[in-house]
Amino acid sequence: MLEKETQSNVQQQTGATVLLTALKKQNVNLLFGYPGGAVLPLYDALYQMKFQNILVRHEQGAVHAAEGYAKVTGKPGVVFVTSGPGATNAMTGLANAMSDSTPIVVFTGQVGVGAIGTDAFQEADVLSMTAPVTKNNYQVRRVADLPRIVAEAFRVATTGRKGPVVVDLPKSVTQEQVTELTDDQVHLTSYQAKRPLDQAAMDEMLLALRQASKPVILAGGGIGAAQASTELRKFSKDFQLPVVASLLGLGDMPTDEPLFLGMGGMHGTYTANMALTECDFLLCIGARFDDRLATAPKQFAPNAKIAHIDIDPAELGKVIAADYPIVADAKVALEYCLAQPMKPAHDQTWLQLLQQRKAAHPYSYQESSTELKPQRVIELVGRLTKGDATVVTDVGQHQMWTAQFYPFSRPQQLITSGGLGTMGFGLPAAIGAAFATPDKTVVLFVGDGGLQMTSEELDVLAAYDLNVKVILLNNGTLGMVRQWQDLFYEKRRSQTVFDHQPDFMKLAAAYGLRHLKVTSPVTVAAELERAFSSPHAMLIEADIPALEQVFPMIAPGKSNDQMIGVK
Amino acid sequence: MMTNNPGVLNRFTGALNRRQVNIDSISISPVVDPAVSRVTMAVYLADKAASTQLLRQLEKQVDVFEVKDITDVPHIERELVLIKISALPEKRAELLAMIQPFRAAIVDVSSVDVVVQITGTRSKVAALLRVVKPYGILKLVRTGVAGFPRAESTSD
Numbered sequence: 011m012l013e014k015e016t017q018s019n020v021q022q023q024t025g026a027t028v029l030l031t032a033l034k035k036q037n038v039n040l041l042f043g044y045p046g047g048a049v050l051p052l053y054d055a056l057y058q059m060k061f062q063n064i065l066v067r068h069e070q071g072a073v074h075a076a077e078g079y080a081k082v083t084g085k086p087g088v089v090f091v092t093s094g095p096g097a098t099n100a101m102t103g104l105a106n107a108m109s110d111s112t113p114i115v116v117f118t119g120q121v122g123v124g125a126i127g128t129d130a131f132q133e134a135d136v137l138s139m140t141a142p143v144t145k146n147n148y149q150v151r152r153v154a155d156l157p158r159i160v161a162e163a164f165r166v167a168t169t170g171r172k173g174p175v176v177v178d179l180p181k182s183v184t185q186e187q188v189t190e191l192t193d194d195q196v197h198l199t200s201y202q203a204k205r206p207l208d209q210a211a212m213d214e215m216l217l218a219l220r221q222a223s224k225p226v227i228l229a230g231g232g233i234g235a236a237q238a239s240t241e242l243r244k245f246s247k248d249f250q251l252p253v254v255a256s257l258l259g260l261g262d263m264p265t266d267e268p269l270f271l272g273m274g275g276m277h278g279t280y281t282a283n284m285a286l287t288e289c290d291f292l293l294c295i296g297a298r299f300d301d302r303l304a305t306a307p308k309q310f311a312p313n314a315k316i317a318h319i320d321i322d323p324a325e326l327g328k329v330i331a332a333d334y335p336i337v338a339d340a341k342v343a344l345e346y347c348l349a350q351p352m353k354p355a356h357d358q359t360w361l362q363l364l365q366q367r368k369a370a371h372p373y374s375y376q377e378s379s380t381e382l383k384p385q386r387v388i389e390l391v392g393r394l395t396k397g398d399a400t401v402v403t404d405v406g407q408h409q410m411w412t413a414q415f416y417p418f419s420r421p422q423q424l425i426t427s428g429g430l431g432t433m434g435f436g437l438p439a440a441i442g443a444a445f446a447t448p449d450k451t452v453v454l455f456v457g458d459g460g461l462q463m464t465s466e467e468l469d470v471l472a473a474y475d476l477n478v479k480v481i482l483l484n485n486g487t488l489g490m491v492r493q494w495q496d497l498f499y500e501k502r503r504s505q506t507v508f509d510h511q512p513d514f515m516k517l518a519a520a521y522g523l524r525h526l527k528v529t530s531p532v533t534v535a536a537e538l539e540r541a542f543s544s545p546h547a548m549l550i551e552a553d554i555p556a557l558e559q560v561f562p563m564i565a566p567g568k569s570n571d572q573m574i575g576v577k
Numbered sequence: 578m579m580t581n582n583p584g585v586l587n588r589f590t591g592a593l594n595r596r597q598v599n600i601d602s603i604s605i606s607p608v609v610d611p612a613v614s615r616v617t618m619a620v621y622l623a624d625k626a627a628s629t630q631l632l633r634q635l636e637k638q639v640d641v642f643e644v645k646d647i648t649d650v651p652h653i654e655r656e657l658v659l660i661k662i663s664a665l666p667e668k669r670a671e672l673l674a675m676i677q678p679f680r681a682a683i684v685d686v687s688s689v690d691v692v693v694q695i696t697g698t699r700s701k702v703a704a705l706l707r708v709v710k711p712y713g714i715l716k717l718v719r720t721g722v723a724g725f726p727r728a729e730s731t732s733d
């Protein structure tokens with residue numbers, strides 16, 4: 011009798027165990043999630059099958075953590091949330107992942123199939139709500155479809171232009187008993203992730219590139235997503251092509267490489283923005299001419315023939331009309347380029363001019379012997395971590411200073427919210443990154459505004475004592491918005507100066523986190539060195555001046571050569 | 578052409594909405610393979626570039642097979658329209674004569690009005706509407722235009 015019972019237990023499959031089995035098949039061994047009524051069967055199966063779930067403190071945190079994990083590993087991050095409010099809390103993360111093409115699969119609980127449409131407790135129309143912020147979404151209506159849908163969700167999230175996928179799981183499906191397993195053959199008849207490279211178009215483009223005298227490459231997040239950084243570096247070097255990076259393209263080229271001109275756009279380098287303006291051939295690979303980069307599309311690269319290589323055909327011609335539009339994976343395209351006979355034809359004057367500018371106009375800031383400057387803190391951290399830490403940021407001034415002053419050396423090293431600009435992204439993303447690379451130091455630069463948006467995740471940081479150094483650049487203001495008010499609204503600082511703030515050191519202490527406050531430019535180097543010598547989680551609060559600005563800056567709508575605050 | 582899955586049409590029209598494109602008419606139904614639907618949609622766009630961009634945005638959706646702009650290619654299109662027209666019995670002979678060239682038919686009558694049915698291209702429908710307008714159009718319903726390119730070599 012007893013024996014029989016155990017046996018039937020082993021044989022017993024529910025929708026939930028079918029799901030977890032399907033996840034195992036996708037090599038998923040870590041989830042970020044939060045339980046609730048509609049996902050009780052899932053969490054029960056999880057418990058029994060010993061699946062590791064990181065219990066975040068808010069569902070937004072789960073999604074950002076999965077994004078951080080995905081960016082570091084190149085593998086999809088996986089999230090479980092409950093129905094209704096669990097799913098709506100995940101929306102910001104989905105929108106963020108959609109903007110930055112991050113592969114994640116989010117499983118949302120749903121009320122039972124029979125209750126859908128009755129305004130049941132914690133019912134939300136997840137399919138409709140998530141449609142515009144997902145690459146695709148599914149609702150599983152029969153257990154039999156589950157293995158196939160899971161396989162399809164992972165396929166869609168991780169191929170072509172990557173992105174978030176939602177799988178809505180009615181409770182009746184996850185608790186249903188099944189005896190027979192259905193197959194997981196994907197059936198994506200209408201989905202085209204890859205297209206053959208148009209070699210004729212590539213040849214034509216390369217011919218024009220050879221004839222250019224002032225060529226420049228614009229490298230975006232697509233390089234990292236395609237793991238094509240090695241190819242980019244070689245192409246740039248072999249053919250002496252200077253490279254400008256978008257925010258998400260930082261790390262595609264090493265910061266100290268002479269041919270690397272730095273970040274372009276609103277807070278980019280003088281050299282990069284002038285190169286974008288003066289070039290006669292612009293080869294854009296895996297970037298999408300976002301308005302923070304192509305600040306005035308009509309005046310963008312006015313003298314250039316433009317080649318645009320992107321895996322997503324919809325990006326071609328969306329913002330900037332390309333003379334050579336090419337649909338391709340960045341790696342495939344660059345490999346093709348490398349296989350073609352090509353000599354660096356353009357004369358040296360262009361490269362010399364760029365080198366002179368790089369030397370004359372680096373990023374700069376007013377150093378101080380009394381105040382602790384954020385740029386200095388970032389430079390010091392860059393040196394302490396030898397430019398090799400996984401760097402995560404939140405959104406605001408500190409994000410731009412990090413982009414400017416951290417010496418990135420490898421692709422996918424910077425994890426930041428680019429397209430959506432989501433405050434609150436940083437801390438949970440850093441946690442996800444730390445789970446992905448336990449052997450590496452993760453540095454999070456975050457502002458006092460953004461930290462307060464997801465500070466509940468400090469508890470997760472403390473619980474796992476992850477090697478994350480949270481560097482809070484505290485200026486007591488919503489710095490980036492205040493900067494715009496100072497520059498464009500005659501310093502009317504409407505709602506951007508906090509008149510009350512928590513004691514962040516006490517907050518860290520409450521969570522049981524190591525903490526440190528740095529205030530002096532004299533002692534900061536030694537204090538940071540000590541902090542970074544330990545592998546523990548720590549909140550380091552740097553008291554920085556309230557009114558520091560990010561420069562250079564291109565005012566919104568102005569062209570790339572109209573920078574203010576250039577050294 | 579798109580798969581006939583839940584939420585697909587919602588996602589499709591959502592993409593138009595998000596790009597500030599107004600749908601003038603839309604018709605959708607399964608083709609021979611019941612797992613696939615064909616949509617015919619009429620939208621007004623500023624230029625060819627806008628149309629190309631929209632096609633790509635729609636085509637990139639996982640459930641969409643392909644999208645074509647058939648405005649300028651030879652194609653067959655039809656729309657079915659029902660028009661209730663105010664017409665006392667003494668006016669009807671004249672009305673009948675007016676609609677005859679359009680091969681429209683009267684499909685319902687009451688003491689004060691008639692219902693005219695027409696099938697045709699959008700321009701033919703527009704022409705008929707101009708003709709009957711002076712009588713007083715009481716009600717109008719249109720299925721939206723449906724169609725495909727003439728020389729399409731592929732089959733469903």
Ligand SMILES: Cc1ncc(C[n+]2csc(CCOP(=O)(O)OP(=O)(O)O)c2C)c(N)n1
Binds near residue numbers: 456487
């Ligand atoms: C969720 C969200 N709300 C509002 C904004 C608008 N915003 C952009 S930067 C910024 C200020 C950020 O302040 P803080 O986190 O202190 O960083 P700082 O700019 O001072 O470095 C705000 C409010 C945003 N990006 N995200």
